[in-house]
Amino acid sequence: MAFHKINVTVNHEPEQMVVPSNMTLMQMLRESLALTGTKNGCSAGECGACTVLLNGEPVNSCMVLAAECDGANIITVEGLARDKQLDPVQDALIQAGGVQCGFCTPGILISSRALLNRNPSPTEEEIREALVGNLCRCTGYVRIIESVKKAADMKPHQT
């Protein structure tokens, strides 16, 4: 199987990677770069635990090939906090008590950040629609949705 040399920016740092054809972006992040915040839930694009920002837009990283990412800018949950400051979506999720087992949390944070980037003051319906691809089996979603509302009221933060 062929290997591909790619240049990517991951969490604001340039990386040069050599990746096999069948490696997913999720595998590259978790297994080659040890960024294990991105979780493998279903490997089918359904649960959202592996959601990352690819050129500013959220994607299921289990459904993207690493080889496709040459030149891409990638942000994982590890890249949300800057200069020792949590992103508002992180702060708000802690304050709202929206974390239980934590497995869905990285994907929820990325989807929430992506939503607030494209729509800084979403309605509850827009929040629910934006998070439909992030399954949480613990919380019942109520506090997660509260946290996104809370984050929208905090000072803007662009990632």
Add this chain to the structure above:
Amino acid sequence: MTSDTHPALPEFEYVQPQTLNEASEFLSNHANEARPFLGGTDVFVRMRDGFLSPKYLVDVKNLSGMSLLTFDPQSGLTVGAAVNMNRIIASPEVQAHYPLLVKACRSVASYQLRTRATIIGNICNASPAGDVIGACLVLGGILHIHGINGSHEENLSAFFLGPGKTTLEPGDIVTAIHFPLPPQKCSGTYIKLGRNQLSDLSIVGVTAFGYKEPTCASGYRFRLALASVAPLPLMPTEVETHLAEHPISAEAIHEAARLASEACTPIDDVRGSARYRKEMVRNLSEKALTEVWKKLG
């Protein structure tokens, strides 16, 4: 780092051609072992489940023209194969002139999946459950296809041959879909029956579209497309004919919905029984056609 429930992708070669000609030639020279792909949202799942094992995956989304989304007030809308569904949903021109297409795209999976999912991918996957196929059919979609002998156009209504089967020949790549300008006064809706309101595959999908047409005896032309109830995305012409020939009334729509239910040939599967699907085609077709009729006034 993967267990059996989270299978990694099997081995294959990732191929990134530089031109359409190069892509068509490669696909044609490796007819049984190469597949084109766009967002991969269907092909990766089927590869992980063992239903597909291509030797080569040919990435065609970066080829020239594939990312264009253009609207011309004279000729209509052209959506390049690599235009993702979120772009279609966010386009002011698509919202203004093709709201049915926006509604159909919004019913697909989740925001992050739609960053990758494309209309052309949904069409070429040729699943009878494809959410946007119905809208593309009733809007009169025309596919632009590039092959080893050059380019041609094909009506979407003649494109499907069976589940996962289309008229595409080895080397053919669908580069865009074109939608003519819809009639001045028209209306459409998509009703998707799933286990939840958003994100699930359809148990039944009903797309209805209508407009005022003075040349029809009824003064109206309606089109109906049904998903998940036949081996192909289904456009029952009986419905169109009935509603063109009979004055539009609640009774005429009731009868048209019965004809739709008769025309479909669903199967029993994990998502629903054939009997349930037939009943729901009747109910939802009546609901969708009534909604369109009321909006047309």
